[in-house]
Amino acid sequence: MKKTLIAALFAVAGLGTVQADTNSLGLDTDYRSATPSVESVLGYPIGSRISSPAAMYDYFNALQQAHPDQVKLFNYGETWEGRPLYYVAISSPENVATLGDFKEGMQALANPQRTSADEAQRLINELPASIWLSYGVHGNEISSPEAAMLTAWHLLAADDQATQDMLANTVVFIDPIQNPDGRSRFVSRYYMNTGMEHSADRISVEHNEPWPNGRSNHYLFDLNRDWIALTQPEVSGQVEELLETYPLIFVDLHEMGGDQTYYFTPEARPYNPLIAKSQRESLWTIGENNGRWFDEQGFDYFTREIFDAFYPGYGASWPLYHGTLAMTYEMASARGHKFRTEDGEILTYGDGVQRHFIASLATIETASNERKRLLQDFWNYRNQAIEEGKESDERYIVIDSKQDPAASKRLAGLLTQHGVQVQQSAESFEACGVDLSAGSYVIDTAQPAHFMVRTLLDEQVNMAPDFLAEQERLRSNNLPDQIYDVTAWSLPLMFNLEQQRCARLPRVELSQVSGELIAPGELTNPDAEVAFVAAWGDMNSGRLLTAALRDGLSVKQSDLAFTFKDGTRYPAGSLIFTRADNPDDLSSRLAELAIASGQGPRCRYQLDCRRSELRFKQCPTSACTTYRIGLG
Secondary structure, eight states, X not given: OOHHHHHHHHHHHTSOOOOOOTTSXXXXXOBOTTXXXXXXXXXXXXXXXXXXXXXXXXXXXXXXXXXXXXEEEEEEEEOTTSOEEEEXXXXXXXXXXXXXXXXXXXXXXXXXXXXXXXXXXXXXXXXXXXXXXXXXXXXXXXXXXXXXXXXXXXXXXXXXXXXHHHHHHEEEEEEOXXXXXXXXXXXXXXXXXXXXXXXXXXXXXXXXXXXXXTTSOTTOOOGGGOTTTOOSHHHHHHHHHHHHHOOSEEEEEEXXXXXXXXXXXSOBSOOOTTSOHHHXXXXXXXXXXXXXXXXXXXXXXXXXXXXXXXXXXXXXXXXXXXXXXXXXXXXXXXXXXXXXXXXXXXXXXXXXXHHHHHHHHHHHHHHHHTHHHHHHHXXXXXXXXXXXXXXXXXXXXXXXXXXXXXXXXXXXXXXXXXXXXXEEESSOEEETTEEEOTTOEEEESOSTTHHHHHHHHOSOOOOOHHHHHHHHXXXXXXXXXXXXXXXXXXXXXXXXXXXXXXXXXXXXXXXXXXXXXXXXXXXXXXXXXXXXXXXXXXXXXXXXXXXXXXXXXXOEEESXXXXXXXXXXXXXXXXXXXXXXXXXXXXXXXXXXXXXXXXXXXXXXXXXXXXXXXXXXXXXXXXXXXXXXXXX
């Protein structure tokens, strides 16, 4: 993209003008009036107002209606506050018409276990490249979602050959706003605190968000740290879509402090050792092309100084372990309409929109130009993953479900949601030097998701020795270290589960595990006359307690372990649902709750704790009080 084209675009879009050198590589374009602009749909020029999530959704629906042959909008869920989560696919009419075939082709290319080398080569020769652009994961990082609208409008409205070539070679997936709830919180608060004139003063009220600010989602999660736990719909839904489309490039577009400039790939050290050499080389290629575009516009930028991708829980790193190139882009934030930097310059909201737009187009161009190489590298990565698993002395990872059935079930389901193949044994067996119970979970690391398995399950992911030595040198001189964020995250340790690793397994019947996180429980003896008891001890019992309180049931909780006459021992904390304190339909309601929580209350007619009375906790929804009841 040349300065003449950028200048024309910003003038049309209402972002002002950019100094244009008409002698630079010189490509100009016309824009089709059939493509609705932001102003025609939302009533204001792009970059002149911080758009609300609802307005943005209206705009992308308008683009789909205007260009049904080039735009497809897909909903992948909704936020806790009920706002839609969605992305759009934009490409040539030919690519959009065969979008289903494209997804099937990428699924085949992602699975060398089922796809022959000849078939893979055919797909590499024929498939378009793909890029996924995710904007606005932090709700108060405001310019990138606006750039999403500008990028989509340009791809559909521009009439030049360069843009048409990009659309012919590339399917562009745009997730315009990953965190609608946080952005809505920011937009509402910001305009509530502005006056007749927007202030550039960093200590003005409009630049100082009260708690809770717009960064997080409804439940105050930082969504850019949830990519391994997958607890929030904004992230888990996006992961599901990424595993369906397998884009070759993933970009997470952010904002940073207003006194900085613009950051893009390559990332800073430390490097995660499970990222392939070919990926690092391609990240460099993307950064170099971004640099050319920014140089043409005279925009300042930097790379490699901060923002490492060591932790796999970022959007800009998780896709790497499936073979996608993933990266973060960071723009200096005006955190409103304008911001006075430390050197006295005025940074505007439009500046952020411009630069994110430039970075988006530059990266789309790289995807288009490197189409065949990116597809080949993706296939090679998935093959390499299988081979490394086969050669490993720790090829098989086994987690005995008996140690904590609820935690192991959840971990197995979570791994499946990450695109990992997990199996479960139908019988007990001996492996890795230990006896393993029936129902144990087995992960064969000789699979396309080998590197995802390693980064999620390894107890230690090492940083380079020279990098660690430098951090020690900095610390010894009372200087800040260069570690950006999280450095340890092993999921088995987080779930308090032991894992066994070995090179071989005996013959054992295995079945594929689904993505379900909870095994249904059951209610035994629903006709019990006195009470139902659920043993305390794992996350299932915690879920049952929460669900029962939300359902309005009365729950008693034992402070001490106790034993029934038949010898069944219940640990301290066990839940007791008495008939006397609950509605007549207690058994049917508990049966439903047991299925949902995975915990099945058992019933008893008589309590025998070998003492005259038993201490319970009566737990209403609001608080817990302790009292004693006698045992007759």
